Amino acid sequence: MAENIGKEFMHKTVHACLSQPGEKSGVPQPPLEYPIPAAARRIALPEPPFDSIPAVDLFAAIQERRSVRQYSQQALTLDELSWLLWVTQGVQQITDRPATLRPVPSAGARHALETYLLVNRVEGLTAGLYRYAALENELIEVSLSAEVIQGIALACRSSQKICQESALTFIWVAVAERMTWRYSERGYRFLHLDAGHVCQNLYLAAEAVGCGVCAIGGYNDIEINSLLELDGDELFVIYLATVGKR
Numbered sequence: 001m002a003e004n005i006g007k008e009f010m011h012k013t014v015h016a017c018l019s020q021p022g023e024k025s026g027v028p029q030p031p032l033e034y035p036i037p038a039a040a041r042r043i044a045l046p047e048p049p050f051d052s053i054p055a056v057d058l059f060a061a062i063q064e065r066r067s068v069r070q071y072s073q074q075a076l077t078l079d080e081l082s083w084l085l086w087v088t089q090g091v092q093q094i095t096d097r098p099a100t101l102r103p104v105p106s107a108g109a110r111h112a113l114e115t116y117l118l119v120n121r122v123e124g125l126t127a128g129l130y131r132y133a134a135l136e137n138e139l140i141e142v143s144l145s146a147e148v149i150q151g152i153a154l155a156c157r158s159s160q161k162i163c164q165e166s167a168l169t170f171i172w173v174a175v176a177e178r179m180t181w182r183y184s185e186r187g188y189r190f191l192h193l194d195a196g197h198v199c200q201n202l203y204l205a206a207e208a209v210g211c212g213v214c215a216i217g218g219y220n221d222i223e224i225n226s227l228l229e230l231d232g233d234e235l236f237v238i239y240l241a242t243v244g245k246r
């Protein structure tokens, strides 16, 4: 992998949460979703098209899964995007705790990830950076700046080309406090484990909509966090994956 500037963030985050977890100290639970700015442009997503997604044999999907780094020029539909967002982070239920239940497992149902999307080719969406508001099933427009789009691909170093050529890139952001509130420093580990589950669901479910996926762990933390306006401590990019039609 290219130079990895992750250590600095890991140490900062671990040190920041070595104390008693917030839950035990009476700190209120962080919100289930990162707040949506009042002035944000919000785009309603269609309901995931459960009835029209072709059935895929799970064993075949597992057996044939490979990382795909070459994509056709075909765009994804908004329905397909809605489906991929649902399989990775969709909210199925809000329990009394309150906590969310989703198609992926998460330590203590903390679900401490937010999904950003770098969109190149999705029908009905201008190319740009968006965030998925899972509770509302909406996209929040974050930036349509060419500089941001280009910068994110550049931050992915050796994977720059696949970011540029894919239909879209999922960018999973850790909201550390949502996890460390309960699990303190061990929560840092759980954030990474959770991200792995999410990406694996994307790999397998993408088969159903004729897409291939490639996980990306090699990226420059400082550059990408800065482009997404994340502080790198409490909020940081944890994992990415490109998606495109085969």
Ligand SMILES: Cc1cc2nc3c(=O)[nH]c(=O)nc-3n(C[C@H](O)[C@H](O)[C@H](O)COP(=O)(O)O)c2cc1C
Pocket: 065, 066, 067, 068, 158, 159, 214, 215, 216, 217, 218, 219
């Ligand atoms: C944590 C993780 C990080 C990865 N990072 C990258 C990456 O930065 N760029 C890339 O092209 N592939 C990346 N991959 C994909 C691996 O290279 C790929 O899974 C591996 O070569 C095995 O190939 P397969 O997925 O086709 O079975 C990553 C995979 C994982 C699980």
